[in-house]
Amino acid sequence: TAQGRDVRLSPERIEGYKFFVNKIWNASKLTFANLDDFDETATAEVADSLADLWIKARLNKAVEDVTTALDEYRFNDAAAAVYRFIWHELCDWYLELSKPVFYGKGSAEQKQAAQKTLGVVFPTMLKLLHPFMPFLTEELWQVFHGDDKNSIMISRFPAVCSEWKNDAAEKEMETIMDMITAVRNIRGEMRIAPSQKLDVLMSTVDEKTQKMVEKHKDYILNLANLESLTVEINAVEPKGVATAVVGSTKLFVPIVGIVDLSGEIARLEKELAKISKDLQQSSKKLANRDFMSKAAPDIIQKEEDKVKDFQKKHTTLENALKKLKGMSA
The missing domain is CATH 1.10.287 (Helix Hairpins)
Structure with missing residues (x-):
């Protein structure tokens, strides 16, 4: 709750926190399962993917927001910042973007890059969360570090890392995420089953956007569950499609024959x-x-x-x- 404001104890709010803990626990299981074969010495020269660069930039922003809020005794804002990062960025997006890589759809180098990123992001997230959920984070810290039995309480609190700041990666990933969300919204509005594969046509206004989408189209194919994704400059709108607009790009989703x-x-x-x-x-x-x-x-x-x-x-x-x-x- 906001500083100086009292609210009634809400069972729904407590239930929401229970779901949040479950979310963290499931994210931890995914992390532990996919870091089992992680060889840190083999990842020194591995290039980060867009998702890797993005999540580190967002974590950097979360560290900055949490630290500033704690320094100013705005505990509610600090808690909200770490909650937002864990649920809406780490769990809802980064882990979902990385699952295909972990489960064999990407190259060995992509998997190593994702492991390297998760190996840094996960413990940093635990340290950010520790002031608000000490018992859960201590337990997960001990599991993550295995033989190292030092408490999370004596670890150094995260600091802003200038190397992680990446406005370009944030902007690109935001565009990709908006495109995925646009297709999902059309599915919801038209009651198209999540399992139904779709063929999507995108119309961009310039070659730069076209190349960016082509480079990262696997993210859209996987998370929007598409059969195919065609990206053209100034494409002609086909008949029988639902349309969405993301920035200057139009998305055409065929629904004739799929929707009654x-x-x-x-x-x-x-x-x-x-x-x-x-x-x-x-x-x-x-x-x-x-x-x-x-x-x-x-x-x-x-x-x-x-x-x-x-x-x-x-x-x-x-x-x-x-x-x-x-x-x-």
């Missing part, structure tokens, strides 16, 4: 009608003076949150419906 257009339109229209009714009811409550004057602040807040959620869903459904009707015309 008439059935999906009927489902979305029914769902949109229900959301519209729910939104109207909640909006009426908030417009009612009696309700606003008598209801407890937390009840009003819940209703306001519901309205925001309904509005977001309403917009998403409208956009999806518009796309499908355009394809079936």
Whole structure:
């Protein structure tokens, strides 16, 4: 919680922390399993991948944010920074990007580079997390270091490393991640099964972007679960596709033959009608003076949150419906 602010003890919040601990534990199992055959002496000249450069740059930023927040006694901000790095960057992205390399889809050099990176990132992450989760991090530290029984408490706290700062890698990886997210969003909107392989066409406006995507296309193929990815400059938009835009690049995802257009339109229209009714009811409550004057602040807040959620869903459904009707015309 923010400095000087009291909040009610929330069972949902505690459950969220339980999920966070489970996330760390599973990430640790993946790390230990893939560092078993790690030979540190063989990785001196191995070049880092884009994902390796990116995660070290993001860890560097997390170290900076956590250290600054702790120095200023903003413990909530320090905890939020390490939480954000572990869950949303290390687990959600880096480990997922690295799994194909660990499981035999990459070269031996790529695997060694990922092992080298994880061998540095993982213990640094534990040290950042230790002030907030001392028992869990001590246990994982002991497992990670094996015969070295020194406590994590007497290890040196992480410091910012200028060599890890890499704005270019962060920018490139952010673009790749946005492209993966765009395909995933189309899957969600169109209810396309995650297991369904897709053929995606990308249209870029320049050769630089085309070359960058081609160089790192394996990330997109693996995490967006694509059958193929074609990257062209100023490609013509095919018929029967869902479209997403990432920066100046357009992504075309074919859905004709994959999605039952008439059935999906009927489902979305029914769902949109229900959301519209729910939104109207909640909006009426908030417009009612009696309700606003008598209801407890937390009840009003819940209703306001519901309205925001309904509005977001309403917009998403409208956009999806518009796309499908355009394809079936």
